[in-house]
Amino acid sequence: MVHKFKLNGLNIVLDSNSGGVHAVDDLIYDLLDNVEPPFDAECPQRVLEKLSKSYDEADIKECYNEIVELYNEKILFSEDDYEKYAKLKVASPIKAMCLNIAHDCNLRCEYCFAKTGDFGGGRKLMTFETGKKAIDFLLERSGDRQNLELDFFGGEPLMNFDVVKQIVEYARKREKEYGKNFRFTITTNGILLTDDKIDFINKEMSNVVLSIDGRKEVNDRMRKRCDGTGSYDQIIKNFKKLVSLRDKDKDWYVRGTYTKYNLDFAEDVMSLYNEGFDQISVEPVMADPKEPYAITEGDLPRIFKEYETLSKKMQELRDQGKFCNFFHFMIDLDQGPCAVKRLRGCGCGNDYVAVTPDGDIFPCHQFVGIDKFKMGNLDEGTFNNDIKEYFSQAHIYNKPECKKCWAKFYCSGGCNANNYNYAGDIHNAYKLSCQIQKKRLECAIMLKVIKMLEE
Amino acid sequence: MKHIRTVNKANLKQTAIKGGCGKCQASCQSACKTSCTVANQKCEKDK
Ligand code: SF4
Ligand code: SF4
Ligand code: SF4
Numbered sequence: 001m002v003h004k005f006k007l008n009g010l011n012i013v014l015d016s017n018s019g020g021v022h023a024v025d026d027l028i029y030d031l032l033d034n035v036e037p038p039f040d041a042e043c044p045q046r047v048l049e050k051l052s053k054s055y056d057e058a059d060i061k062e063c064y065n066e067i068v069e070l071y072n073e074k075i076l077f078s079e080d081d082y083e084k085y086a087k088l089k090v091a092s093p094i095k096a097m098c099l100n101i102a103h104d105c106n107l108r109c110e111y112c113f114a115k116t117g118d119f120g121g122g123r124k125l126m127t128f129e130t131g132k133k134a135i136d137f138l139l140e141r142s143g144d145r146q147n148l149e150l151d152f153f154g155g156e157p158l159m160n161f162d163v164v165k166q167i168v169e170y171a172r173k174r175e176k177e178y179g180k181n182f183r184f185t186i187t188t189n190g191i192l193l194t195d196d197k198i199d200f201i202n203k204e205m206s207n208v209v210l211s212i213d214g215r216k217e218v219n220d221r222m223r224k225r226c227d228g229t230g231s232y233d234q235i236i237k238n239f240k241k242l243v244s245l246r247d248k249d250k251d252w253y254v255r256g257t258y259t260k261y262n263l264d265f266a267e268d269v270m271s272l273y274n275e276g277f278d279q280i281s282v283e284p285v286m287a288d289p290k291e292p293y294a295i296t297e298g299d300l301p302r303i304f305k306e307y308e309t310l311s312k313k314m315q316e317l318r319d320q321g322k323f324c325n326f327f328h329f330m331i332d333l334d335q336g337p338c339a340v341k342r343l344r345g346c347g348c349g350n351d352y353v354a355v356t357p358d359g360d361i362f363p364c365h366q367f368v369g370i371d372k373f374k375m376g377n378l379d380e381g382t383f384n385n386d387i388k389e390y391f392s393q394a395h396i397y398n399k400p401e402c403k404k405c406w407a408k409f410y411c412s413g414g415c416n417a418n419n420y421n422y423a424g425d426i427h428n429a430y431k432l433s434c435q436i437q438k439k440r441l442e443c444a445i446m447l448k449v450i451k452m453l454e455e
Numbered sequence: 456m457k458h459i460r461t462v463n464k465a466n467l468k469q470t471a472i473k474g475g476c477g478k479c480q481a482s483c484q485s486a487c488k489t490s491c492t493v494a495n496q497k498c499e500k501d502k
Contacts, residue, residue, distance in 0.1 A: 013459075020465030025458045059458075066456050075465045085471050096481035145477055147499070183480075333463040337496050338474025342467075345482060352481045364483065409467065415483075452462040 002077060003406035004032060007308070007446045008315075013076070014445060016406045020075030021333055023449055027055050027063050037077050039068045086343045086395040091388070093143030096347070098354040098365045099134055101126045101164055102155040107189050107231055109223045111257060111285045111293055117155035119369045124357040125160040131167040133378040134355045139178050145351075148175070151185040152205075153354075153365055158192035161200075168204050185209065189223070190235035198242045206250060210239045213256035214268020214282060221261060222293070240276060253279035253327065259293035263302045266310035273317075273324050281327035284436055286418050297432065304439045311443040315450065331410070331444040333452075345412030349375070349391025363391055366417030391416070394426050401429035407438050476500050 001016040004024075011029040013022040024032075034047045043064035051060050070076035103124045105117025117123070135150075142148055150171065152164050164186070171182045186201055187209040201208055212235055213219040220230025239254065246252055254277045258265035265282055272280050284303070287294040295303070310326065317324050336342075346352060349363030356368055359378035367373045376383035394416055396402040402413045414433060416426040423430040478499040 015465065017467070018465035019463070019467035021462050023460045023462055028458045063458050066459050069456070070459065070461070074468070075461065078465075078468075081468075082471055085475070092477060095477060147478060147480075149481055332497075334466065335498065337470075337479060337498050338500070339467050339471035340475030341479065341496075341498075347481055348483070351477065352483070449462050453460065 001080065001404075001406050002032065004029060005442050007442055008311070008450070010446060010449060012442075012446060012449055014406065015070075015076050015078055016409060017080045017082075018075050018078040019333065019409065020070070020078070021445060021449060022070070022076070023453060027051075027059055028067065030054070031060065031063050031067065035064065035067060037071060039064075039071060082339050082343065083397045085340050086397045091392055092347065092351040093145050094138060094141040094351055094353055095145040095147070096149040096151070096352040097134060097138050098151045098153050098352070099126065099131065099167070100154060100354060100356050100365065100368060101131070101152050101157045101167075102160040103357050104159055105154060105156040105189070106159060106191050106225070107156070107223055108226055108228075109189075111222055111259060111287055111291075113286070113366065114155060114368075119155075119356070121356070121358075121369055126163060126355075126357040128163050128166045128170075130355075130357065130359045130378060131163055132170055133359060135167065135171045135174060137355075137361075137378060139174060139180065142178075142180065145180075147181050147183060149183050149185065151187065153187050156189050156191070157186055158188050158197060161192070161197060165200060183207070187211065189231065190238045191225075191231060193235075193238035193242060195241075198238075198245060201242065202246045202250070208242065208246075208252040210235075210242070210252065210254045211256070212236065212239060212254050212272070213258070214262070214265065215271045218262045218268055219256075222257070222259065236275060243277065251279075253277075253281055253325075255281040255283070255327075257285045258282055259285045259287075260295055260299060261293055263299060263306060266306050266313055269310055269326060270313060278324045279327075280325065283328070284433070286415075286422070286433065295432065300432075300435055303436060307439050307443050311447055315447060318451070328440040329444040329447055331441070331448060333445070333448055339409065342409045342412050343395040343397070346415070348416055349373070349394075350388055363387070364417060366415070367420075370420075391426075399427045399429060401431075401434070405429070405434070407434075407441055410441050411437050470498075473500070 004013045011024045013024050043061050048057055048060055103118045108116050138148055175182050183206040184204055185207040186205050189211045216232040219232045223231045254272050256268055269280055269282050284295050289296055314326055352364055354362045354365040354368055361375040362368045363373055375387045396408045396413045399413050402408050414429055418430045418433055419428050420426045482496050
């Protein structure tokens with residue numbers, strides 16, 4: 001499968017199945033609309049006739065030969081022969097867990113998918129007892145997986161921070177018995193960050209996700225306190241402190257959400273950069289199209305333009321020798337994950353699960369509260385392997401749109417929860433997010449091509 | 456080649472054979488979470 005696009009003055013050709021990326025001239029670009037395997041020894045007459053109106057015949061022949069050469073090297077029109085791997089490697093140990101440590105929140109962000117923190121099930125905090133059971137569950141189910149990930153999530157996890165500390169201490173003790181290694185992440189809105197908490201987080205958490213939307217007015221429009229006032233002034237101060245005290249080799253990033261209200265979100269990325277943050281993720285809100293802030297089909301042209309603007313800004317920073325990592329433009333064309341990993345993406349419900357304060361187990365945090373996907377309960381010691389099996393089969397070859405999509409090895413079939421919520425089934429691609437995903441990928445590949453051509 | 460510049464070594468095929476060890480990070484790609492697409496993750500097989 002070959003995907004080609006023009007961006008920023010470049011003609012780019014991606015060979016999806018091999019991962020090959022090529023920068024080509026206009027003639028090759030147009031010729032690719034007219035040829036495909038099996039190839040002849042020489043450029044077919046009908047193609048010559050068609051293109052000779054715009055190009056020189058000798059050049060067309062030369063280009064045809066170059067295309068055939070890449071085809072023979074298997075980096076253009078290469079075959080998709082990965083389906084066998086999707087069928088082979090199915091059931092997996094569980095290696096990652098999202099702990100919904102607090103189904104409660106001290107902010108009232110308008111777009112919150114957790115319905116202001118309680119996931120529609122009442123405000124609750126996880127007890128240490130339940131946390132312990134979750135750690136034991138993960139240790140026991142993780143098979144030969146060495147690295148175990150545990151994400152403290154909410155609601156707002158700082159509202160139950162004593163339990164976070166107890167769970168970390170417990171997990172650190174037990175990981176030794178099992179010869180494993182826990183990696184903790186915490187996602188926070190920053191309101192309750194104190195010096196003590198920052199210390200603990202910087203010491204124990206291998207990643208920290210700091211939620212902030214960008215410009216003050218943008219942030220404060222959506223990320224409000226219970227009394228309706230904005231959160232920006234307090235959180236930006238706390239986040240700066242946390243980042244300044246963090247070891248350089250540990251991960252962190254600020255992440256924001258853009259909505260219909262700030263389709264000029266490149267300004268928000270730059271605002272965060274100018275405040276001193278250079279690890280940034282800003283992403284589209286996923287919401288019921290009826291919500292006034294929801295992104296809809298009609299916003300797409302504007303959003304595409306904004307990603308182009310943002311990619312130019314990132315390029316400018318790079319030209320000035322500055323560093324800024326915008327997450328969705330980060331792509332490794334040579335050394336990224338293996339093809340097997342790319343067939344399934346997040347692994348929710350198969351190697352990743354979420355646990356609620358009640359000890360209920362769901363395929364991931366976005367499925368919390370959807371009863372038909374409840375996998376079990378820690379107190380009852382139940383776990384439904386049929387649901388795990390169902391999710392383990394959710395690879396790109398079982399998703400009709402993904403199977404024929406050029407972006408499948410980068411996107412890996414999208415978000416199963418979004419697919420379920422907005423397209424009716426975990427196997428149905430949610431078109432709106434596909435289109436945004438594909439645009440981001442094109443921008444990311446374009447930036448990489450510029451960089452590699454420079455080298 | 457005069458008309459094409461290949462900018463990367465395509466090696467997805469080779470990775471399929473030795474892949475799938477599961478050492479790398481889980482990668483939620485939803486907007487609410489770690490926001491990774493699979494493509495921006497690191498392989499940790501040989502670490
Ligand atoms: S660590 Fe590398 S080889 Fe192993 S599953 Fe992840 S990407 Fe594939
Ligand atoms: S979810 Fe959409 S963009 Fe992603 S692989 Fe499937 S069809 Fe392609
Ligand atoms: S289903 Fe979506 S929200 Fe859940 S883990 Fe996968 S990508 Fe993340």
